[in-house]
Every structure is written in C-alpha cells, then in structure tokens.
Amino acid sequence: MNDLSLHILDVAENSVTAGATVLEIRVVEDPVADRLIIEITDDGKGMDEATLQAARDPFMTTKKKIKQVGLGLPFLAESAQISGGDLQIESILGAGTRITATMGYHHIDRRPLGDLRATITTLVIGNPKVEFRFSHVVENREYIFTTWEFKEKLNHTSLSSAAGIRALKESLAQGEAGLR
Ligand SMILES: Nc1ncnc2c1ncn2[C@@H]1O[C@H](COP(=O)(O)OP(=O)(O)OP(=O)(O)O)[C@@H](O)[C@H]1O
Ligand SMILES: [Mg+2]
DSSP states (O other): OOSHHHHHHHHHHHHHHTTOSEEEEEEEEETTTTEEEEEEEEOSOOOOHHHHHHHHSOTTSOHHHHHHHOSHHHHHHHHHHTTTOEEEEEEETTTEEEEEEEEOTTOTTOOOOOOHHHHHHHHHHHOTTSEEEEEEEETTEEEEEEHHHHHHHHTTSOTTSHHHHHHHHHHHHHHHHTTO
16 A cells, blocks of 8 residues: 555545545645645545544554454555654544545655546546545646536446546546646
8 A cells, every 4th residue: 555546545435335425535735835635525424433533543553453443544644644744534423524634745755646547537437326526736736527527528428438437537637637
C-alpha cells in the first residue's frame, strides 16, 4: 500500500460498504503551504461511538483489535503521520462519515499520489449505484468530475459499456492534464 491513490480506493470502499449513495473524494495539493489533503466524505450509515473509537485507535494494539477493526484506516493514518500529518475521522451515525488525511507535501516520506485516474475509474465502474464527486486541486487550479454530469454527457451510452469506460478514462485524463 504505497500510493495514496490505493489508500483512497481502500477507504472509499468503506464508504461503499457503509451504503453510501454519494461519495465525495477531494484531493488538494498545496505545495506552497506544504500540504496535501485527502478528504473522503460519504452519506453512508456512519459509525456509533464504539466503532468510531475502534477505527481511530492506532493499529498494532492487540492482534484481536487488528482482526476486529481492519487496516484500511490505520494504514492511511500511518501514511499521513510519517509525512508530518494526521488522520481525522468524523462520523455521525445515520448520516455519514468524513475521513481527512493531511500530509506534508514536500516531506521526504510522503507517499506519491499514484494513479488517481485508475482509482476513480475503478470506483465509478465498480459501483454503478453510487454517485461520485471527485475534485482535485493543484495550487490554484481545480478539476471537478461528477458522475451525474458525466452520465448526462454520455447521453444514452451506458457507463459500463466499453465506449462508456473509454469516455470516462478520456474525461479524467483531460481533466487531470489541465491541472499541470
Ligand atoms: N465510511 C465509513 N462508514 C461507516 N463505517 C466505517 C467507514 N469507514 C470505516 N468504518 C468502520 O470502521 C471500521 C474500520 O475500517 P477499516 O477500513 O480500518 O477496516 P475494515 O474495512 O474493517 O477492514 P479492511 O479495510 O482491512 O478490509 C470498519 O469495519 C467500519 O466498521
Ligand atoms: Mg476498510
């Protein structure tokens, strides 16, 4: 689990499991402020106090805990912390969850973003019932992709068809290219 985009894939899967209908993924690259922020927000079932507590606990506490709680969030927390940042988990039972990871942009141990496009493509294609909003900020530029706008553009072409997937990849590639 080296690239941040793989963390995003992993943590977004939690949202899908939690029954999210709208999932927002926001990546903010701010080299000037020396910050990289990843924010994943869902409208899923949320967590009760005990689950929230367990999810926030650092991993490696006990073996039992690892098994009960899983590793998705602790791994992201570790990636954030080794690069001078932290992980924040906010959740409201029955309303949704927001995971925010902050990192030092220039920190030597900061993981590379990796293939964000592949992550978004995998999530969108793999979860046709979930609506996604992906926003990516690099300095003063912002790219926003939403499945609802994209589906409208696709018109009658299905998102899961070969043509739909190709169009999705092209759209993301174009949007991302505009950021650099
Ligand atoms: N977005 C979310 N909405 C509701 N509950 C969540 C959310 N994210 C995490 N949780 C809760 O926190 C627990 C820990 O999540 P984490 O990703 O660390 O492990 P996991 O998903 O259980 O296992 P793994 O990711 O290792 O397969 C989850 O099992 C779930 O109960
Ligand atoms: Mg998980």
